[in-house]
Amino acid sequence: MKHQFNILLAEDNPVSSKLTENILKKAGHEVTTATNGRQALELFKEKFFPIVLTDWMMPEMDGLDLCKAIRTSGSEGYVFIILLTARDSKDDIVAGLKAGADDYLSKPISQPELIARLNSGIRILELERSLKKANEEIRVLSITDSLTACFNRGYMNEHLLKEIMRSKRYNHPLSVVLCDIDHFKQVNDTYGHQIGDRVLIAFAQILRKTIREKIDWTVRYGGEEFLVVLPETEFNRGCLMVERLRQAVSQMEIEEVNKTIKITASFGATGFDSDTDDEKISPDSIIKRADEHLYKAKREGRNRVCGGPL
Numbered sequence: 001m002k003h004q005f006n007i008l009l010a011e012d013n014p015v016s017s018k019l020t021e022n023i024l025k026k027a028g029h030e031v032t033t034a035t036n037g038r039q040a041l042e043l044f045k046e047k048f049f050p051i052v053l054t055d056w057m058m059p060e061m062d063g064l065d066l067c068k069a070i071r072t073s074g075s076e077g078y079v080f081i082i083l084l085t086a087r088d089s090k091d092d093i094v095a096g097l098k099a100g101a102d103d104y105l106s107k108p109i110s111q112p113e114l115i116a117r118l119n120s121g122i123r124i125l126e127l128e129r130s131l132k133k134a135n136e137e138i139r140v141l142s143i144t145d146s147l148t149a150c151f152n153r154g155y156m157n158e159h160l161l162k163e164i165m166r167s168k169r170y171n172h173p174l175s176v177v178l179c180d181i182d183h184f185k186q187v188n189d190t191y192g193h194q195i196g197d198r199v200l201i202a203f204a205q206i207l208r209k210t211i212r213e214k215i216d217w218t219v220r221y222g223g224e225e226f227l228v229v230l231p232e233t234e235f236n237r238g239c240l241m242v243e244r245l246r247q248a249v250s251q252m253e254i255e256e257v258n259k260t261i262k263i264t265a266s267f268g269a270t271g272f273d274s275d276t277d278d279e280k281i282s283p284d285s286i287i288k289r290a291d292e293h294l295y296k297a298k299r300e301g302r303n304r305v306c307g308g309p310l
């Protein structure tokens with residue numbers, strides 16, 4: 001199926017402009033018109049057009065300068081530019097392509113030729129779209145834990161420091177929680193690793209459901225150990241949230257073939273605010289402190305939250 005494209009048409013001759021516009025519209029595209037290069041460039045700066053058709057000879061700014069300006073504008077995606085021209089000597093064509101045009105059309109414009117050249121541009125744009133989509137998918141995969149869909153350690157290594165720096169710069173609080181499923185080895189030993197994996201998935205889901213979307217984030221820190229980062233969150237408020245999380249986990253029932261699995265988890269929480277000594281604050285010191293509290297929670301009997309500010 002062909003996509004509909006937003007096309008910018010720059011042409012100073014009103015008859016020629018209307019004719020071209022009609023051909024493009026009949027082919028199903030949205031068309032915005034400008035009567036010279038300067039106007040076209042202004043429209044382009046306001047809104048991205050993946051396809052630009054421009055006349056060569058126009059007042060104020062000609063087609064060649066428009067091509068050059070679009071190529072150096074740092075636009076969000078590739079722009080396929082077709083130059084419309086009555087000048088079709090070899091030298092002119094070369095000058096047009098050098099200025100950044102992808103293709104050219106001799107005037108008067110023939111409808112089948114315009115459509116054919118437009119379609120070859122559309123093939124390039126669609127290729128670009130699918131490459132972008134594939135790149136985005138690769139990027140997501142590279143920062144995601146494939147089993148639980150939480151972020152992975154690589155993402156954490158990059159982003160925890162950034163999150164800390166941002167909080168410090170604006171004097172905002174930040175809380176961090178390390179959590180670990182209690183007796184997870186028993187789950188694996190009793191039910192097998194497949195069910196163990198489903199328990200991990202269910203645990204990660206409940207973490208994500210409890211935290212604030214697009215603000216808080218979760219990392220699969222180790223086998224059954226997860227890290228939750230709560231930006232803009234005072235330590236005390238973070239602890240309340242973790243207590244809710246602990247309860248939600250302990251009430252969760254994971255249904256498997258003729259059995260219901262229940263789990264609990266232990267939590268170690270810490271955090272800093274604008275009163276915290278700057279030298280104490282680093283990704284390592286925060287994780288270390290959260291880990292100490294997690295072990296305290298384990299020692300004190302599991303299924304509990306232990307914590308203290310950094």
Ligand SMILES: [Mg+2]
Pocket residue numbers: 011012013055056057058
């Ligand atoms: Mg003209």
